[in-house]
Amino acid sequence: MTSKLVAPSILAGNFANLQRDIEMINQSDADWLHVDIMDGVFVPNISFGMPVLHAIMRHALKPLDVHLMIIDPDRYIKTFADLGADILTVHYEACTHLHRTIQAIKAEGMKAGVAINPHTNVSLLEDVIEYIDVVLVMSVNPGFGGQSFINNTYKKIKQLKEIIVDSGSNAIIEIDGGVSNDNAIELIEAGADVLVAGSYIFGSENPVTTIANLKEQINTQD
Template structure:
């Protein structure tokens, strides 16, 4: 993806003042080249795209060897079968609900059954894997995403475009119970 958001230096700076876990989403080609840098900068979780990792198991091992949690991401059109084998080795699975690239895209509702299938796959095999959903999640659709099985939602544009962050947080909590 040609859009660069933040690098290891920014992660290191934010980590000095933030008390929440830092989830670094490497939506890039050759993520293995950057894993150590982000781990050393203070990342708590490193997420890589299955589509960008020809040797996904090795990449997940590299993340774990750095002492951070490992996560795998799938794009909207990628079948869950592509990551089923890696679920025993990851801490989190991220379902993209937009096609990667830029913020502010509309949520693709066809991923809702995919979230449900992933939740069932995880439960049926007794894996301990959180499900994260990223892309187009808003106050208006967060309840559907929650009901489908998401444990974590990324709501970048929904918050950054909000006039009142506290009200947005309250509304999300109200809708997700």
């Protein structure tokens, strides 16, 4: 069985102590460091910009999983590659020419991710699934941390897994929003490969232990 991954979302970290939180993730069992970039237009919030990502890159030892919640992401593909993104995820809803965008991300040496909002049907990715490395299924509406998990996500994961298998794609499925130990096993059983967790990790008494427990939990399934 391929190991299932945990990607703590630094959006839920302490902005006044980002270096401390990044170093905590470095020392933990986490696999990726998830970074949300929001522009206040595609989503009703503004998060990190390029200077902050540059600072994160200088301290992070885990692969940078950069999630762009911005309009017209093509403008910044090379910039995010230069800033150290290992995986660059754009939103289906923000891309006019998604296939071209995916190819541009790969041309910069990054893995290409495509995110879909809760209202977006997974079938819309069928024609490009063979080119995608990561499909990020939003299990909350994008823009804010700490939201409640949307239960229809399980159905979408199963449908997406069927599309991936039928097409012969190597894409993996990442889940972002409302992830905790309460739903982690069910998400993995539905077909998820990577779990993004923010508030659940950073709001816990011991984030390192929380990450370790979550990683063990999702990798002990039959």
